[in-house]
Amino acid sequence: MMNKRNFTSVHEFILMGLTGRQDIQIILFVIFFICYLASLTGNVLIIFISRISPQLHTPMYVFLSNLSFLDISFTSSTVPKMLINFLSAKRGISFVGCFTQLFIHLCLGSTECYLLLAMAYDRYVAICSPLHYTTTMHPALCIKMASGSWIGGLVNSLIHTVLTLRLSFCGPNINHFFCEVPAVLELACTDVSLNKMVIFLCAIFVVMLPCFLILITYGYIISSILKISTSVGRKKAFSTCASHITVVTLFYGTIIFMYIRPRDSHVTNQDKMATLFYSVVTPMLNPFIYTLRNQDVKVALLEITRKKVSG
Template structure:
């Protein structure tokens, strides 16, 4: 219970990008354009994989679900962020804040597992090509996708601990969305158990899939190096280059978030790191696969030629 004359907080005040409001029009345009690119690019991936039979293979099925997660995590945060930029601050109820944090955790964790599953698919395709079709069958793909989305149960436990936090008096969050770090700092409760669970969850859900990705690519690298011809090595590497670029983009931004601040202006740096994670990675995935993947590139070229023929 809140003590003295302190009142229990029923809503939070998102302070957004204080100090950058003289550039808010430019910031709004950049974020809005990035969000439109995220929606357009990832929706295009979803539609192509869902409607084109030759793209209905495990790698692109996983890519379709990654595109869904990219859209959902961006939509969870960016519209409210745009509102914060325009209004220069944003009031959000405690329950609304918790829902946003829950969805942010869920879709972020789903991204980690889907990218790891895609690395396992590339491992089988390159290291075990003869047994690829028998191992990566539709039932296994469905189980992997379902397993990635079933993380809702793990996230629910951490959010339950967040709901136990008590907020009294101050309600200003120096961020553009309800992130766990600012909430813990604002709370008057003992958050040691929550921080421990968050640390364990980060290892299990974020860095364990990354370890699986590293192991997969070590095996892939040594397999490619044993191929006798340069052309064969180049072809094998091209089959996983798009996914490798996605891994570098996604985990590059994740590592920036978890890296310790180098100066005292840590709050501004955390906002900048979060912005990269929420905008750059979901925006780059469809661009990477559209430019580097020959199947999707050919499909897009066919669609463009058909549209030109209609004109």
């Protein structure tokens, strides 16, 4: 702990990036530029298909469009700056820019945790109470669930951002490729025990509780699927959940690794890889998971393609 007379006023942070090796910066730029383009293209395509295909005007695809918008915003909050830094000798980010990035990234990540829970509930109603699906999952409820996800993410992000802003910082070098809370806390000259405690408590409500509820939901879903008499019916019911299960596993797996596990005080390469996976790789994979595993999306895409060719 440093005395107040040793505090320095930080107006700009330096993002150290994924690696200090200059010889692979161009290679990393090409890789992540392709990933970013694939993420943007895939998620925009999902939103486009969901909007113009009448058969996809259902609660499931309302949530999926929200997820795609989240993923576009999620990657855009970090990847463009990371790409610039790959080609730049100076990897600075202003104080305001750093905390804006921190706030947006936290808000979007937290919102996605809640939105995946809303999507699990949608699948639960569709499989466990199919006769009541249209009356239960009415548009007003979908809007409330989606709005609640955004509000929850906003509140969580606001808490962490305000608590981090109250700190004093001793140096500018952030050992990460963007301004993530654990990496920013490493630079604090003041006591961060409150911040760490709040991170843990919020992670329980934002990450673990939704994850636990999703597991319970899928317990009921699997139980209902096993009661279906025909193998064709069981296969069709499971196919409607397979994409969501895959996305949940990828996203929550890395989030839990990053925020729930016991960790050292310093950000490690494993932490960077975990963050890279849930904030860059997973948003890129989500459109492919939903298009390759979802028959409705594939049919809608074929119909749109056929109309474009014939028209």
